[in-house]
Amino acid sequence: MNTPPSIHAEWASHLLSKIDLSDHRSILDLGCRQGKTSAHLAKQYPKQLFLAVDNQASEIEQATEHQLPNLQFALQDARKLCMPEQFDAVISLNNCFMWIKEKQTVFNNLYNALKPQGKTYLQFFVRHGHPKNDRFLSHAAKEIEWRSYFKNYSQDYYDVSIPDVCRMLCESGFIIHKLELMKYGTYFKHPDLLEPFFKSWASQIKYLPIHRQDHFLHRAMKHYLNFYHYNENESFYYDEYVLEVICEKPFPVENNEEISYQYGAIEFSQREAQVIKHFLNGKAAKEIGALLDISAKTVEFHLASIKEKCHCRKRSELFQIAIMEGFIHLMFDNKL
Structure with a gap:
């Protein structure tokens, strides 16, 4: 069985193929996870300086294995980010915003971290009006076999609507150049290869004993396959919607200058x-x-x-x- 594709990296590659970071000298990578995309960018843009941050110590520990002269990693909470006007660009391509409740605070911090005319490139989940794939985890959790584990279940990720994203970015002071909901499909040769992706973000997992987690995920995948009429041992496409945003911190304008x-x-x-x-x-x-x-x-x-x-x-x-x-x-x- 082939190694499962990195869905986050695949999504990131779509946005990165549309932008050029060569005009940005210093770049902040927010929510870098294990640093794979950060390292890829540092190699692609050897003249740029990258600071990649994440709030999970275990992720940063693995990320530091990527040793490049123009790339540094740091443990940093986006809600407490305080680096005034240090960066020409900010990127965040690993959907870290789904775990952050205080999104307005983070947008404010990113705005303050940018130099005037600096740009922000974001990619994350939003409420999009289409059926959400986390519902298959909920279907499995309601089965008699699993119900007792989730009596005190509480979702630990935070949805946001597209209008709310617009409002918050504008309140921070950004000019929005692109705000587009994208649908991306990922090809899987076998349903089992999708389970690690669900496991990476499914909040239900921490309510289960370790020896039962994979079985629960398998049940959720069965609900997914049945809904889309896929056969259990055949290849298929997994579709997801992500919001892509490009916005800019405007250069200060004199009051008498026409905008x-x-x-x-x-x-x-x-x-x-x-x-x-x-x-x-x-x-x-x-x-x-x-x-x-x-x-x-x-x-x-x-x-x-x-x-x-x-x-x-x-x-x-x-x-x-x-x-x-x-x-x-x-x-x-x-x-x-």
Whole structure:
């Protein structure tokens, strides 16, 4: 039987293939686990300096086996990160945010750790509206054979919605360039190869005796295979949804300097961004005018300009373009 693929590394490779870190001199890797992706990046970008951190001592101990001149590892809790303006970029590609309840605190810390115009590249689980694969663990836990182990069960990971991610990043001060829910499929030659991945994050495992854990996982996999009509001994694809985010810490702007918002080929003035925010939130021109202290006709003028730039006519069409082009976060920007 083949070695199981590293799903986290496979997902990370998808995002890393779309970005270029060569312009970033110093890079923080948050939630590095055993440092495999960190080491891969340090080899790929030998002129960059990487600091890879994790809050699990056992993970850092294994990570330090990767000896590279431009890579250091450190034990660090993201909630207590205090490294003001030390990094040109922050990456987090191992879904560490699912274990963090205080996400706003961490986003604030990442913002403070970045130099002006520094970028953050994130990849993590969110509530996505599709059936979640952890339900198969719950199905197994409800079986008579296992029920007694989970009387005091409490989930130890923390879901977050995509709108909440937008809101928190904007409250931290970030400009969001990309926010996209991706569906990735991983090929497995045998169902048993998926069990180690479930074991790496399934909170039910710690409620079971060690000698019963693998059997429980096998039951959960059986529920998974039955649901998707896979045969027990055949190859299959495992699909998962992850959110990919690219955002930037803006350069400080003088109060008298006009701010613009660039999204690919589309550029908005600060006033247009303000109008977009309220328009996407369902406000009419008269309401927007009252909020911005301008006339309804001025609002209509800005809306006409916005729709022309985006090649759309309806609010629903603008909403879809906002998602595709990455300016949906303006809806939640409290600084506008």
